[in-house]
Amino acid sequence: MNQPPSFIETLALKAMGCHIQVHLDMTDIKPSHSEVQIEQQLMQLKHDIEHTLSHWEQIFSRFKDSSELMRLNRFTQSCEPESQWFTVSAELFEVLKLAVSFVDKTQGLVTPTLLQALCDLGYSQSFETLTNVLVSDQSLSVEHFQHARDIEFRVLADGSHQLKLQRGMSLDLNGYVKGWAATKLAEKISSQHPWQMPCLVDMGGDIAIGVPSTDNGSTLSSSQLVNSQSTNSQLINNKSPNWGVAIARPNALNTEDEKLSEYQALGIDLAVVALDKGGIATSGQDYRRWKCHDQWRHHLINPQTQQSAISDVLSATVIADNTLEAEVWAKYCVLVGASEAISWLNRNNLAGLIVDTSYQVVTSHKMTSTMIATS
Amino acid sequence: MTNTPRLAKTVGNKPIKRTSKQSAKKAESYLGVKTAILMLSIIGTMGGWLMLLNQEASSAQATDQSTLSFEQVVTDNNVVTDTNLANWDEEMAKPMTVSMTTTAGESLTSNASNQNIDISQLRQVNEAAPVPSAPVRVVARTQSSR
16 A cells, blocks of 8 residues: 655645645655745745636636626527537536536436526525525526537537537536546646646545656656656656545534434544545535525535435545546435435445435445545 | 417307307396496486485475475486386386475475366465555545535
């Protein structure tokens, strides 16, 4: 088993509506660089990450009218003819294509076309600015149910990326972007940065592990070897460390529940896993929930009912090859219910942990062998 | 030096036959001695090999990485092959058995020849033993998106 990192530097940021932490394994860097050099590189890296996150926020945010996504949503409300091709950025094209690829794999339950349903339920602004009691009460329309499969993609000869959306389609990519962004940042730090540091990127609980390119089997170019200022043997023998990730205990839904004290006695973490690659994400109805006319709503919408999903899953945590995938599977587990979620995880040999609304904790077979500690 | 005339005359007649018989008798005795020496050397060589095998079996010690040593219980290059069929022992005519042992002295051929191999057991042997988990430093916490 690989060792945990000996020296970790952490960058803390806030962007895209969440708290972000980037943990860098400096074990191989510290011996060969001065403190001044390291500090300068870290400052530059933090600046680069902030710039990148700001750029992505300008593309994907559904809370900024000027974002590319919201401009696209406005165009599709009134486009003539009923559908037409729109040129979009490569990033929006990539994330939407990935999102659509999961629609069939999740029986249509996890789909990027639920923006209107979310707004109708009251989640029309950033969660931090929502109040518990909302005044608006917009009626739902069945016409809002849109098939993501109707979305078309093409890349022109000049490299332009284009989408074709049906009129009235409204897209929300919040359930995909954090996982995608975490993975992209991790790749940027571990493979494109001259120091190629193993890293862990935590985007508000959606976590990606960055593995340097030597560990993926590919060789470094000569310029990369020169720039890294490390010996050949260090690079070739560099192993991705094991990062300890705790799975947090989800918030209780009902503070007056008699089982609450017993549940809280489990501690703040349910389990610990060691990851050296891939991603882990958690989805649940325990945090992003609000009251609308004395009725609790949460952000996980059932496309068939256009309402907050009624589920016995309080939260689901899944480990996958990348964080976007982990995020989708975690959401899927909430939407299908605890029993089907565990069966599905076992059939697909995925590591998953489910907390149901009775505060029972259930794990898939693979998760049982992956966990290194439990509460 | 040439034979004396008398002796020369003797060779061409009966005295020559007597010499031949004497030569033949001498040759036979030589052959007998030779055969005896040959048999003794064969027996000695086989006995030496047997002693060597016994010594290896009793003094072999278990090592961390067992290696296979291939030993054939056959005549070695020092033995002059006796092509005289009359002198061949029936036991020697049988195919030589080949024994395979590990340096620890564990016999593998007896298992191979006498028992059916259970492939699932072989697979279990070949699976890596579970590695005890090393301490892990928790640096992050996954939870519903914050």
